[in-house]
Amino acid sequence: xxxxxxxxxxxxxxxxxxxxxxxxxxxxxxxxxxxxxxxxxxxxxxxxxxxxxxxxxxxxxxxxxxxxxxxxxxxxxxxxxxxxxxxxxxxxxxxxxxxxxxxxxxxxxxxxxxxxxxxxxxxxxxxxxxxxxxxxxxxxxxxxxxxxxxxxxxxxxxxxxxxxxxxxxxxxxxxxxxxxxxxxxxxxxxxxxxxxxxxxxxxxxxxxxxxxxxxxxxxxxxxxxxxxxxxxxxxxxxxxxxxxxxxxxxxxxxxxxxxxxxxxxxxxxxxxxxxxxxxxxxxxxxxxxxxxxxxxxxxxxxxxxxxxxxxxxxxxxxxxxxxxxxxxxxxxxxxxxxxxxxxxx
Numbered sequence: 539x540x541x542x543x544x545x546x547x548x549x550x551x552x553x554x555x556x557x558x559x560x561x562x563x564x565x566x567x568x569x570x571x572x573x574x575x576x577x578x579x580x581x582x583x584x585x586x587x588x589x590x591x592x593x594x595x596x597x598x599x600x601x602x603x604x605x606x607x608x609x610x611x612x613x614x615x616x617x618x619x620x621x622x623x624x625x626x627x628x629x630x631x632x633x634x635x636x637x638x639x640x641x642x643x644x645x646x647x648x649x650x651x652x653x654x655x656x657x658x659x660x661x662x663x664x665x666x667x668x669x670x671x672x673x674x675x676x677x678x679x680x681x682x683x684x685x686x687x688x689x690x691x692x693x694x695x696x697x698x699x700x701x702x703x704x705x706x707x708x709x710x711x712x713x714x715x716x717x718x719x720x721x722x723x724x725x726x727x728x729x730x731x732x733x734x735x736x737x738x739x740x741x742x743x744x745x746x747x748x749x750x751x752x753x754x755x756x757x758x759x760x761x762x763x764x765x766x767x768x769x770x771x772x773x774x775x776x777x778x779x780x781x782x783x784x785x786x787x788x789x790x791x792x793x794x795x796x797x798x799x800x801x802x803x804x805x806x807x808x809x810x811x812x813x814x815x816x817x818x819x820x821x822x823x824x825x826x827x828x829x830x831x832x833x834x835x836x837x838x839x840x841x842x843x844x845x846x847x848x849x850x851x852x853x854x855x856x857x858x859x860x861x862x863x864x865x866x867x868x869x870x871x872x873x874x875x876x877x878x879x880x881x882x883x
Contacts, residue, residue, distance in 0.1 A: 563588070568595030573635060573710065573831065576756065577627035579763035580688070584624040600849045610856065633846060635710065638751050639832045640839055689762035690770075693730075695787070700726035703788045703811075705734035705774055707741040709750040709828045711760035718822035719766040722792045725818070732786055733761050734774025744776075744799040751832070777807040783814070792820045796827075 567585045571578055571594075586592045615621045695701055702722055708715055723729050735757050741750040750757065758772050775782060778791055791811035801807050811817040 562590050564591045564593065565589035566593050566595065568597060570597050570600055573632050573712075575632065575635065575711070575752075576689070576759035576763055577631065579760070580627040581624055583688070583763075588622060600845055600852075610859065635751060636835050638748065639835045685759060686762070689759050691762075691768055693768050695730045695768075696728070699728045699730040700789045701730045701732065701787055702726065702790045702792060703732050703734060703778065703783070703786065704792050705736065705771075705776075705778065706794075707736055707745065707750050707828075708733065708757050708761050709741065709745075709752055710831055711752075711757070711764070712826055712828070712831060714822060714824040714826035715761075716764060716766075717824040718794050718820060719764055721820050721822055723766040725790065725792070725820070729766075730768045731766055732769045732771060732788070733767050734771040734778075734782075735761065736776055737773045740776050743802070749828075751828070777801050777805070777809075778811050780810050783810060783816075788816070790816050790818055792818050795819060795821050 565585050565588055567582065569578070569581075582592065582594065610616070612621055702725065704719070704722060719731065719733075722731060735754060738750055738754050752760065754773060758770050761767055761770055771782075771786075782788070783791075788811075791808065793808065798806065798808060806812070808817050
């Protein structure tokens, strides 16, 4: 069993796989998965690697840390020895992403000053009156090559593949993006999709406000987590140039039905692929956009903060319970040692 928040996992009993000498392992994990991000994707990746078949449960409300009678929700599977924990992805949480939307500041694009408004936000947003939970708390994201390797497919184009290029911000990677990429994927028999991600400053130029919500490194992992994407160009040029098309041997360039913002000089960024006759517009038939998600959060700010404080209070209660259990276990062990010493005397 693998749960979101604690990032834990438990392999089910399963059954023998036909023609296989080992037990077929089914893995269960559950959580809210509110505004799914690359931290969730990394959790599911780890869960899938622990077995043969992964089942994911989505809660109807916040993470269920405790049962109605105050007990650990996962105590039963822990007792049965079927509980496993995954490594938490540091530097990302729904709490942090929501805070970036609400602050309407660009501080998350650059290094964070210790006394900045953003740092104050990370110290206080969603924090309950009795302290901070390590699961709800925010930590700064630090990109490493290993993180990228974990998410990347490592697959190179094969003879006969149709190399398709798409570009954009892919900010707060959501189902609208997935629907678009799925439609692009189905355009060819053997598609190899390369996603070009624009640098933060470029995205801010054509979207304004405090966009992008996620920085270039976070957006990279989010897109790499999508099964339809084979490769990502980190910091792709806004204009799809002849050099880019020739370098990657692009067969097709796709864009959604959203408005194409002109380049800095007023030119069409897709002029070259249009001249070559390889530009294609794809309708995802999804109405969800990053702007819509942000507006939802802004409208429901107070409800979100109340929910987050309630969630953190539950997590703190679990921490206290775990500390108490550990303390009692140590005390029982010490008492047993003392009793044995008395018997020996």
